[in-house]
Amino acid sequence: MAERAVVKAVEVVVWLRTLIYEKTLSTGMRLPSERVISEQLQTSRVTTREALKMLETQGLIYRSNRRGWFVTPPRINYDPGRAMFFMEYVAEQGFKPFSHQISKKRVLADTALASLLSIEEGDSLVELKRVRGADNRPVYVETILLPERRLPGIYDHDLAHSVTTVLKEEYNKPCMNVELEVISSSLDKDAAELLQAPVGYTSVEIHRVSRDAQGALVEYDVEHWRHDALKLKVEFNIRS
Amino acid sequence: MAERAVVKAVEVVVWLRTLIYEKTLSTGMRLPSERVISEQLQTSRVTTREALKMLETQGLIYRSNRRGWFVTPPRINYDPGRAMFFMEYVAEQGFKPFSHQISKKRVLADTALASLLSIEEGDSLVELKRVRGADNRPVYVETILLPERRLPGIYDHDLAHSVTTVLKEEYNKPCMNVELEVISSSLDKDAAELLQAPVGYTSVEIHRVSRDAQGALVEYDVEHWRHDALKLKVEFNIRS
DNA sequence: CAGGAATTCTGGTCTATACCAAGGCGTTGC
DNA sequence: GCAACGCCTTGGTATAGACCAGAATTCCTG
Structure with a gap:
């Protein structure tokens, strides 16, 4: 009897799924507590935790x-190609969105940043940090950089709601x-705290460079999403 | 002495990093073996493994x-907006690409697939499975669906190299x-085997719907990437 | 009844140990 | 020369137990 043809942790995964x-x-x-699950399925807590981490x-x-542990709500559809802002498209999907500004300050472009954004080294940038979420669950943090030289007086505008607007x-x-760049990564301590997630939690990192009709950079933005909260959609035409 | 202000596993992470x-x-x-690392840093193997999993x-x-355990090679830049095919853009980045066809067969569109692809239920599709990679390391598996009705005779073409071509x-x-859809997910048994990765390994799943100039669907494609092998780049213009 | 203190419950971290399965490699025998 | 066998190493899986820190709840007190 009892071949352990199956992996115990997978049994737990299947049961919960x-x-x-x-x-x-x-x-x-x-979900039932780790200890309860372990008892129920006759397994150790370590194994149970392994299963939970797989899920x-x-x-x-x-x-x-x-x-x-909780069952994850549906993902948020995020389409950076639509000229809509967060509060709008999240509400449209039936969530109750929120957005908190964490900080707003000026920073100077170092060499790396200057070349990345094709601005001058030492140029002043307005840096904005936010957390955003839906239904009381924070889903991503973002850092926005705005070149002050091209956007005079931008620092004094109310940027809490929609920079795009x-x-x-x-x-x-x-x-x-x-221009989007997307990679799978993990949350550092700061981001993890803001997202109420464990350090090292799998994340999706999105870098976004936006330009105006003349091709000049107007916004640079880095987003760190909880990996389980995002469904990214993009539509575009092929460049040949 | 010896406050354990720091988490032991993080110590290991920092050391290795x-x-x-x-x-x-x-x-x-x-890397040194799990047992060696554990001995070196005076910790248990479980803790060491936790650290390794964070990395x-x-x-x-x-x-x-x-x-x-091995140090990960650089990610592959993948830009679905460029009219190039895998072998080309991977080689361009200094890797030695490969592509293996796993299977090629006909399938019939069920209701879900039909509505997703805006074709008729029961329509025949050519299904192509492949694994692709660089420098002997498989990085993604993909399943391509091609509507035979719109592409008569497609089954008999050599599709091993470039469907696009x-x-x-x-x-x-x-x-x-x-039209792209990107989510962070995990590898199922089949995909994991093909990618020589553990079941449950973090992955990036990309769904791609391609249309011709008339807006008719010509290719539907699902890709499962090792999360650590991909840097996705996309460029597009805003739709207002 | 409100507010604070104590208790309980939950996940978070860590140790020590054991055995299994497969990859790598050297040795042995033909 | 080389295939087959078998040992050693490496990660993979699993157990039992311990203590910590913070969230939630209960209970007690003024």
């Missing part, structure tokens, strides 16, 4: 510091062209 | 089944418009 698929456990609900990697469940309405510089 | 950054361990090299999530190292040269249907 079934509960989730059949909606015994549904979005937002807490976390799949994005099916997430943990909240010392509170428990300010650029368009106040400066007549709608972002026309976007 | 330093070795990597200062190039004591460089691309492709094997794996960051994409700094990867493991090869029972052979050891066949579509353009033989059918005069260059892909003009692309």
